[in-house]
Amino acid sequence: MSMGSDAAFARDLVARAQAEGADAAQAITREGTAFEVNFDSRRLTLLRSRIIDAATVTAFCGGRKGSATLTGRDPAAVAAAVRDACAAAMASPADPANGVAEDAVTAPASEIGAPAADRDGMVQAVLQHIDDMRLEYPLVHMREARYEFGDLTRSFASSTGATRCERRGSYLTTALFNAQRDGKSTSMAHHGASAFAPFTRLLDAGEFRRLFSDASQSFDPQPVPEKFVGDIILTPEAAWPVLLGPLANAISGYALLAGTTPFRDRLGQMIAVPGLSLYNQPAAADFVYGAAFDDYGLQNDDLTVLRDGVLESFLVDHYISKKLGMPRTAGWWSFRVPGGETPLADIVAATRRGVILTRFSGGTPSADLEFSGIAKNAFYIEDGVVRHPLRETMISGNLQDLLPRIRALSRETVNFGGSEVPAISAGGVTISGN
Amino acid sequence: MLDRLEAAVAAAHGYTELRQHANTATRVVLRQGAVIANTVEQVAGVSARCHGSGGFGFAAEPDDSDDAIARVMAEARGNAELAARHSAHTNQALPTTAPGRGVWEHRSANAPLPPQARIDLLRRLDAGLRARYRDLANIDLVLQELAIDKAVATTEGALAFTHSPRTVLYAALEYRSGDGTPTRIADVFGGFGGFEDHEETLGSDVTEAALDRLYDELRRKADGVFCEAGMHDVVLDADIAGILAHEAIGHTCEGDLVLGGSVAGPALGQVVASEKITLMDQAGRGMDDAAAVAVHVDDEGTPCRDVTIIDRGVLRSFLHNKDTALELGMAPTGNARAHAYSDEPLVRMRNTCILPGDDRLEDMIGAIDRGYYFTRSGNGQADFTGEFMFGVTTGYEIRGGKLGRAIRDTTISGVAFDMLKAVTHVGDRFVWSPGGWCGKKQIIPVTMGGAAIKTRINVGGR
Numbered sequence: 055m056s057m058g059s060d061a062a063f064a065r066d067l068v069a070r071a072q073a074e075g076a077d078a079a080q081a082i083t084r085e086g087t088a089f090e091v092n093f094d095s096r097r098l099t100l101l102r103s104r105i106i107d108a109a110t111v112t113a114f115c116g117g118r119k120g121s122a123t124l125t126g127r128d129p130a131a132v133a134a135a136v137r138d139a140c141a142a143a144m145a146s147p148a149d150p151a152n153g154v155a156e157d158a159v160t161a162p163a164s165e166i167g168a169p170a171a172d173r174d175g176m177v178q179a180v181l182q183h184i185d186d187m188r189l190e191y192p193l194v195h196m197r198e199a200r201y202e203f204g205d206l207t208r209s210f211a212s213s214t215g216a217t218r219c220e221r222r223g224s225y226l227t228t229a230l231f232n233a234q235r236d237g238k239s240t241s242m243a244h245h246g247a248s249a250f251a252p253f254t255r256l257l258d259a260g261e262f263r264r265l266f267s268d269a270s271q272s273f274d275p276q277p278v279p280e281k282f283v284g285d286i287i288l289t290p291e292a293a294w295p296v297l298l299g300p301l302a303n304a305i306s307g308y309a310l311l312a313g314t315t316p317f318r319d320r321l322g323q324m325i326a327v328p329g330l331s332l333y334n335q336p337a338a339a340d341f342v343y344g345a346a347f348d349d350y351g352l353q354n355d356d357l358t359v360l361r362d363g364v365l366e367s368f369l370v371d372h373y374i375s376k377k378l379g380m381p382r383t384a385g386w387w388s389f390r391v392p393g394g395e396t397p398l399a400d401i402v403a404a405t406r407r408g409v410i411l412t413r414f415s416g417g418t419p420s421a422d423l424e425f426s427g428i429a430k431n432a433f434y435i436e437d438g439v440v441r442h443p444l445r446e447t448m449i450s451g452n453l454q455d456l457l458p459r460i461r462a463l464s465r466e467t468v469n470f471g472g473s474e475v476p477a478i479s480a481g482g483v484t485i486s487g488n
Numbered sequence: 489m490l491d492r493l494e495a496a497v498a499a500a501h502g503y504t505e506l507r508q509h510a511n512t513a514t515r516v517v518l519r520q521g522a523v524i525a526n527t528v529e530q531v532a533g534v535s536a537r538c539h540g541s542g543g544f545g546f547a548a549e550p551d552d553s554d555d556a557i558a559r560v561m562a563e564a565r566g567n568a569e570l571a572a573r574h575s576a577h578t579n580q581a582l583p584t585t586a587p588g589r590g591v592w593e594h595r596s597a598n599a600p601l602p603p604q605a606r607i608d609l610l611r612r613l614d615a616g617l618r619a620r621y622r623d624l625a626n627i628d629l630v631l632q633e634l635a636i637d638k639a640v641a642t643t644e645g646a647l648a649f650t651h652s653p654r655t656v657l658y659a660a661l662e663y664r665s666g667d668g669t670p671t672r673i674a675d676v677f678g679g680f681g682g683f684e685d686h687e688e689t690l691g692s693d694v695t696e697a698a699l700d701r702l703y704d705e706l707r708r709k710a711d712g713v714f715c716e717a718g719m720h721d722v723v724l725d726a727d728i729a730g731i732l733a734h735e736a737i738g739h740t741c742e743g744d745l746v747l748g749g750s751v752a753g754p755a756l757g758q759v760v761a762s763e764k765i766t767l768m769d770q771a772g773r774g775m776d777d778a779a780a781v782a783v784h785v786d787d788e789g790t791p792c793r794d795v796t797i798i799d800r801g802v803l804r805s806f807l808h809n810k811d812t813a814l815e816l817g818m819a820p821t822g823n824a825r826a827h828a829y830s831d832e833p834l835v836r837m838r839n840t841c842i843l844p845g846d847d848r849l850e851d852m853i854g855a856i857d858r859g860y861y862f863t864r865s866g867n868g869q870a871d872f873t874g875e876f877m878f879g880v881t882t883g884y885e886i887r888g889g890k891l892g893r894a895i896r897d898t899t900i901s902g903v904a905f906d907m908l909k910a911v912t913h914v915g916d917r918f919v920w921s922p923g924g925w926c927g928k929k930q931i932i933p934v935t936m937g938g939a940a941i942k943t944r945i946n947v948g949g950r
Binding site: 094097098099100101102103104105106107108119120121122123124125126128131134135138139141142143144145146147149151173177181195197198230232234237239240241242281308311312313314315316373377415416417418420421422424426427428430445446448450484486488 | 519520522523524525526527528529530531532533537542543544545546547548549550551563567568570571574575602603604606607611625626628662664668669670671672717718719744745747748749750751754811829830832866867869871872873875877878879880881896897898899901902903928929946948949
């Protein structure tokens with residue numbers, strides 16, 4: 055299927071919804087292929103290939119909205135999906151905020167990334183990786199590891215006549231792993247790296263070397279000596295789930311609709327240290343999981359969310375902008391946090407007492423943004439020196455309190471494909487052991 | 489469909505599984521009275537998985553025509569051969585079992601309800617809550633239905649179909665204190681069956697009364713206290729015990745994680761828990777035919793059987809698919825499950841539970857001088873090492889053997905086998921969760937069940 059035929063299917067779904075009684079409609083289609091090489095530390099475990107062909111049609115009838123998603127293009131299933139979307143819409147109460155984005159415009163189709171999977175090359179890269187691991191990280195055992203190529207074309211059409219189409223071909227390598235020695239196992243860790251081009255060597259992708267090395271040094275963990283209030287250093291892997299993800303949710307339009315987020319009246323105010331800025335850049339060329347347009351067909355423009363600690367923008371999509379009468383700012387999230395001036399090693403050296411963690415095993419922060427959870431793949435730091443790996447160590451604090459207590463952002467950043475962040479250290483966190 | 493699959497798989501060369509699979513879901517979300525999502529989704533197609541010379545190959549298409557079946561079988565075989573050419577794995581055949589055969593429809597006798605009924609239910613519940621409790625800052629109501637239709641045929645002679653429906657109502661209430669501090673509480677209702685099976689109960693006084701109790705707990709939580717961080721004697725109510733069974737124990741006993749070095753691997757046959765603990769992963773719809781997930785034949789065609797993981801404190805069994813059974817020299821248990829048509833089967837739990845004991849909840853609370861009674865959990869995670877954590881969203885202090893003030897959100901953690909060895913009481917009231925999901929490459933519906941337990945655990949707090 056070509057990009058053009060896929061956009062034609064989106065247009066066809068819109069036309070069918072209008073014929074079924076919708077006064078406005080939009081459709082998004084996702085079409086492509088995926089191929090993955092699954093492996094563990096010893097062998098290839100599975101080669102998997104998939105045809106991807108899914109579509110979502112949304113019908114609007116007098117301010118009522120309903121959607122239906124289907125896979126494949128069986129004519130009966132397509133007709134049923136259009137009927138389902140219209141029936142769902144007719145069942146909904148009218149909401150003036152519902153409707154297609156009138157300001158969505160047609161733009162030229164775009165294409166980025168590799169055109170097709172190099173299957174043999176991927177298999178060879180994995181076999182090389184298994185050999186590399188035996189030689190360089192013999193204690194590390196990988197499970198659920200895979201090297202994947204995905205070719206996905208995403209098309210949009212709406213009853214305004216707007217049409218968008220974008221194709222992305224990208225590679226991903228990911229693994230669950232731990233280290234094992236003399237019958238002992240370390241905590242499991244996970245990492246993934248993505249790119250538009252094939253990886254030359256999987257071992258050099260992303261942060262695998264650093265994390266494999268950490269795992270190899272994580273035997274005989276101990277709890278922290280006592281309960282104390284100290285610093286946490288969130289590696290880029292941990293910065294998103296502990297800090298940036300909950301922050302993004304708390305300043306999202308849907309949190310504003312709920313009306314209970316503590317940040318609801320903080321626009322224009324300093325909510326974090328001046329060193330912290332946050333930009334939403336879904337269309338950036340280096341974000342594999344970015345997008346040129348959102349699910350309403352609207353262009354994804356750059357947005358400054360936090361500038362030097364000041365909250366400049368909420369994350370508001372088309373529906374919430376209509377619902378709450380606010381400017382539409384962000385229908386797709388791909389965040390970038392610029393790094394600071396200090397190397398991570400110097401941040402560690404400047405830490406009097408605290409914990410550096412790569413994974414946070416914790417509950418979703420509460421409504422008032424209290425968080426607590428276990429520091430995983432973590433090490434205890436005292437007087438600037440990494441003392442020992444940790445087990446059964448809980449960290450707890452409040453996100454609102456943490457943002458002004460950020461001490462440093464590392465010079466190094468990691469691009470995860472849909473975000474780029476540095477390591478972040480912050481003080482005032484309660485740290486307790488068993 | 490079974491006839492077509494059987495005919496197609498009969499033409500296969502070498503071990504082949506063929507699956508026609510449709511997940512049909514509806515989802516309605518109400519926030520602040522606004523319908524912010526109202527969706528119907530059908531994800532359907534066929535897949536094939538082949539094995540030969542130590543290699544697995546898989547292929548899937550969103551189409552169930554005869555041509556598509558032929559294509560996925562050829563593609564999967566090609567993938568298996570490519571894997572085998574480069575595999576250093578054993579050339580042994582996968583272990584065989586009696587072929588799973590049968591049809592389990594689990595369809596409702598009630599007529600399907602129109603989309604309007606879903607919207608009406610949520611709006612009625614929302615309006616009732618707003619009328620009764622004008623100080624609520626927000627109400628989230630989410631109605632989710634998922635019906636899984638799976639037809640499986642294998643070259644070993646398995647031929648099975650299961651229709652497994654589940655309907656869940658998620659209700660979250662938020663309150664803002666005078667100082668602006670928000671507090672949130674949530675609960676889940678529903679269970680096995682389609683919306684037409686649950687509509688009457690979800691719209692009845694029973695659900696309204698449950699929401700009233702939820703509101704009462706919310707107000708107590710808003711005035712609640714932070715837990716004291718550290719080790720405490722606790723009673724974990726049935727809901728949390730069920731998550732414990734799944735997250736902290738079940739995962740470490742999955743064959744692939746055992747091969748990955750989980751703490752359970754070397755402990756087979758050893759005492760890992762109090763003798764009061766028996767923990768199972770149950771087939772079908774569980775021991776009382778009341779679990780929220782139905783798994784009779786797994787996606788490799790193996791008949792599902794109950795697995796007693798821990799029998800009166802002793803670790804007895806792991807959970808397997810054919811591959812892990814081969815590697816560990818054990819028998820497949822019927823735990824190979826795939827979530828969507830395009831997913832390969834992995835070792836997954838089904839209906840995992842701690843069996844009830846004979847202790848009364850009041851006696852368990854009465855046995856604690858200073859500790860906590862935790863009643864609801866938000867989420868949980870576990871590790872190869874047995875270290876686990878759960879977010880706790882509702883609970884109460886225990887002081888002098890009696891319940892005290894409500895607590896704010898907290899996290900509990902421990903090492904699974906250590907915590908199970910510290911169990912002194914197991915409650916006499918057993919509960920299956922109405923919902924429950926498990927994430928492991930693919931997200932998949934599961935049921936967790938249990939009875940309250942008294943143990944000692946690490947509690948997060950201030």
